[in-house]
Amino acid sequence: MTPLLRAKGLGKRFGAVVAAEDIHIEVPAGQRLSVIGSNGAGKTTFVNMVTGYLRPDTGRIELEGEDITALGHVQIARRGICRSFQIPQLALELTLRENLLVAAAAAAGRPSLWRPAEAAGHGERAQALLQRMGLQDDADRPTLELAGGVRKLVDIAMALARKPRLLLLDEPTSGVSAGEKFDAMRRVMGALAGEAATVIFVEHDMEIVAEFSERVIAFYSGRVIADGTPAEVLAHADVQRYVTGGAGHRS
Numbered sequence: 001m002t003p004l005l006r007a008k009g010l011g012k013r014f015g016a017v018v019a020a021e022d023i024h025i026e027v028p029a030g031q032r033l034s035v036i037g038s039n040g041a042g043k044t045t046f047v048n049m050v051t052g053y054l055r056p057d058t059g060r061i062e063l064e065g066e067d068i069t070a071l072g073h074v075q076i077a078r079r080g081i082c083r084s085f086q087i088p089q090l091a092l093e094l095t096l097r098e099n100l101l102v103a104a105a106a107a108a109g110r111p112s113l114w115r116p117a118e119a120a121g122h123g124e125r126a127q128a129l130l131q132r133m134g135l136q137d138d139a140d141r142p143t144l145e146l147a148g149g150v151r152k153l154v155d156i157a158m159a160l161a162r163k164p165r166l167l168l169l170d171e172p173t174s175g176v177s178a179g180e181k182f183d184a185m186r187r188v189m190g191a192l193a194g195e196a197a198t199v200i201f202v203e204h205d206m207e208i209v210a211e212f213s214e215r216v217i218a219f220y221s222g223r224v225i226a227d228g229t230p231a232e233v234l235a236h237a238d239v240q241r242y243v244t245g246g247a248g249h250r251s
């Protein structure tokens with residue numbers, strides 16, 4: 001069967017830095033996959049290439065067999081690959097609900113005075129998402145007033161508002177306090193439960209990785225060094241050396 005996402009021989013350099021080299025990954029529809037690796041391993045570069053924020057130097061990216069390598073991020077988002085950011089990209093002066101409406105309207109096409117987001121049925125989806133993620137109490141507050149962890153959830157809710165087929169989350173729990181990480185991930189995965197989305201998330205906390213992913217890919221120096229179940233990858237010698245135990249690990 002054609003995988004939902006196929007990356008073939010992806011490479012990317014920034015001057016002398018190898019941010020990606022010969023990356024081959026196939027992701028079947030419905031999979032929950034995490035990406036691990038020390039700081040600078042190339043995790044965000046991979047997310048940026050798949051979502052069209054960065055053009056790979058070499059290789060090819062396919063969505064259900066269609067070559068999307070040359071498409072920009074707007075076109076890729078329209079095809080159903082959406083993302084959240086390591087640092088949330090939100091309009092801080094808008095309320096949380098308004099941010100969601102903008103995202104939903106953007107997914108449906110250009111928002112305009114003649115086709116306001118509320119009228120197009122996006123209001124209901126925004127409300128449902130707010131409830132599923134436990135954000136309804138904060139819904140009508142300016143985003144500026146919300147704590148960092150809540151902003152991350154809003155950024156993810158915005159990606160979900162677009163009804164993605166493939167959702168990429170770049171460090172969804174970074175900046176979220178240790179005690180709240182599990183709750184944040186439960187809210188995200190709970191919100192996804194009724195959706196057909198495939199999820200790739202970048203994560204540093206190995207307990208979160210083990211709990212919420214069925215497959216793990218480890219990066220080191222722009223290369224994939226391990227790919228398998230959480231148990232297999234976390235027990236892999238190179239992963240213990242370069243990711244979870246050795247130099248360069250960031251907790």
Ligand SMILES: Nc1ncnc2c1ncn2[C@@H]1O[C@H](COP(=O)(O)OP(=O)(O)O)[C@@H](O)[C@H]1O
Nearest residue numbers: 014017019037038039040041042043044045046
């Ligand atoms: N836009 C850029 N310009 C120059 N170097 C970059 C750029 N983006 C990433 N890099 C470099 O590429 C490597 C991989 O970065 P990144 O993908 O952000 O790593 P990670 O997300 O795993 O921490 C790092 O050495 C980083 O400094």
Ligand SMILES: [Mg+2]
Nearest residue numbers: 043044045086
């Ligand atoms: Mg990163």
